[in-house]
Amino acid sequence: MIRSRDDPLWSNIAIRMVMNTVSHPIEYAKVLIQIGHEPIPPRPTVRLFGQPALSLPNIFSYVKYIKSVDGFTGCYRGFAPKLCSYTLSAVAVEKTRECFTFTNVPDSQVDDEDDENLPKNERRWRCIKEFLKEFFSRIVGIIVSHPLDVITLRMMAQFVGGETKYTGIFKSFIQIYKDNGIVGYYAGLVPRLIATASTMVLVATSSYAINKYIIRDRELRAYTTSTMTFLATTVTYPFLVVSHCMAVNNCGLAAGLPPQMPIYENWLECWSHLSSRNQLKRGSSLLWRYYTGPIPIDKGSMLRMQ
Numbered sequence: 001m002i003r004s005r006d007d008p009l010w011s012n013i014a015i016r017m018v019m020n021t022v023s024h025p026i027e028y029a030k031v032l033i034q035i036g037h038e039p040i041p042p043r044p045t046v047r048l049f050g051q052p053a054l055s056l057p058n059i060f061s062y063v064k065y066i067k068s069v070d071g072f073t074g075c076y077r078g079f080a081p082k083l084c085s086y087t088l089s090a091v092a093v094e095k096t097r098e099c100f101t102f103t104n105v106p107d108s109q110v111d112d113e114d115d116e117n118l119p120k121n122e123r124r125w126r127c128i129k130e131f132l133k134e135f136f137s138r139i140v141g142i143i144v145s146h147p148l149d150v151i152t153l154r155m156m157a158q159f160v161g162g163e164t165k166y167t168g169i170f171k172s173f174i175q176i177y178k179d180n181g182i183v184g185y186y187a188g189l190v191p192r193l194i195a196t197a198s199t200m201v202l203v204a205t206s207s208y209a210i211n212k213y214i215i216r217d218r219e220l221r222a223y224t225t226s227t228m229t230f231l232a233t234t235v236t237y238p239f240l241v242v243s244h245c246m247a248v249n250n251c252g253l254a255a256g257l258p259p260q261m262p263i264y265e266n267w268l269e270c271w272s273h274l275s276s277r278n279q280l281k282r283g284s285s286l287l288w289r290y291y292t293g294p295i296p297i298d299k300g301s302m303l304r305m306q
Contacts, residue, residue: 009094013087020083025075026286028156029062033283034244035153035255037160040065042291054291066159078155081169085148089141096137100129131204138196146192147185150176153247161254179252188246191267195239202232238280242270 020027040061042054057065066075151172158166166172176184206228211221248256249270250263257263264270274280278292 009090013090016086016090017083020086021079024079024082025063025066026059028075028077029059029066030283030286031153031156031244032066032159033059033062033289034241035157035160035248036245036261036279036282037255047290056289056291058289059286070159074159077159078152081148081151081155081172084169085145085152088148089145092144093137093141096140097133100133100136127204127208131200135197135200138200139193142193142196143186143189146189147173147176150185150187150247153188153244154251154253157248157251157253157255159255160260163253165252176251180250184251187249187251188243188267190243191239191246191271192243195236195243198236198239199229199232202235203228206232234284237284238271238274241280241282242267242274245270245274 038056040057042056045053045055047053063075070077148169151166151169154172154176155166158164165175173185180187203225207224210224210228215221215224245256245261246264246267249261250256254260262273264273271280
C-alpha cells in the first residue's frame with residue numbers, strides 16, 4: 001500500500017488533538033488569568049527568601065475552581081473552535097510550505113544532504129531559505145486561523161460574566177460581526193504576529209550563532225533550538241497577553257468591559273496600561289503566583305479579603 005504524503009500531517013494533527021484534549025483545562029485557566037480574572041482572593045505567604053507576599057492560587061487550584069462552578073464539561077469551554085483552529089492552521093502551514101521551492105537544488109537533496117558537506121555560502125543561503133519558508137508559513141497559518149482563535153477566547157471569557165453569547169462556531173461568527181464588524185475577526189492579531197515573528201527571528205539567529213561559534217558537539221546542537229525557543233517565548237510572552245486581552249476587549253462581554261478591563265483604543269494602549277500595572281507577565285508562572293498589582297477582583301472576593 002502506497003502511503004500518502006498527507007499521512008504525517010494528519011497523524012501529527014491527531015496527536016496534537018489528543019494533547020490539546022488533556023491540556024485544555026489548564027490552557028483555559030491560563031487565558032482567564034491573562035485577561036485579568038482573579039476570582040480567588042490572594043492569601044498571605046512568604047517567598048523563597050522569607051519576604052512576605054500575597055499568593056494567588058496556582059493553575060490547578062484555578063482549574064478546580066472552574067470545575068466547582070461549571071462542572072467537568074465547563075472546563076472545556078472553547079474546545080471545539082480551538083481544535084478547528086489548530087487543524088486549519090496546520091493545513092495552511094503545510095500547504096504554504098509546499099509553495100516554497102529551492103532553486104537549483106532538488107527537494108530530496110535539501111532534505112537529505114548533510115549541512116557540513118555544503119559550501120559555506122550555500123549552507124548560509126539554505127538556512128535563510130528554510131527560515132523564510134517556515135516564517136511565512138507560520139504567518140499564513142496564524143492569519144487564516146485567527147478568527148477561530150478569537151471565538152475560542154471569547155467563549156472562555158464568558159466564564160467571567162456567565163454570558164452565553166458565544167455558543168457555537170457559526171453563531172459566534174455572526175455574533176462577532178454584530179459586535180465588532182469584520183475587524184472583530186482579527187482582534188489582537190497584530191501583537192500575536194509580532195510575538196510569533198520576534199520569537200522565530202530570535203530563535204533562528206541565536207541558534208545559528210551558538211551552533212556556529214560556541215557549540216562544536218553535533219549532539220548538543222540538537223538541544224540549541226528548543227532551549228532558545230523557551231527563552232524567546234519568555235521574552236515575547238507579553239505580546240500574547242496583550243493579544244488575548246484585545247481579543248475580548250469591548251466585545252460585549254463582562255470580561256472585556258469596565259470594571260474588569262478598560263476599553264482600549266488599540267493594542268499599544270493596552271500594552272501601556274498593563275505595563276504601568278506590572279501585568280504584562282500575568283499567567284507566565286503557573287505554580288507560584290504572587291499578587292503584584294491591582295488585578296481586578298470581584299466584590300465577593302474583596303469582602304472575603306477584609
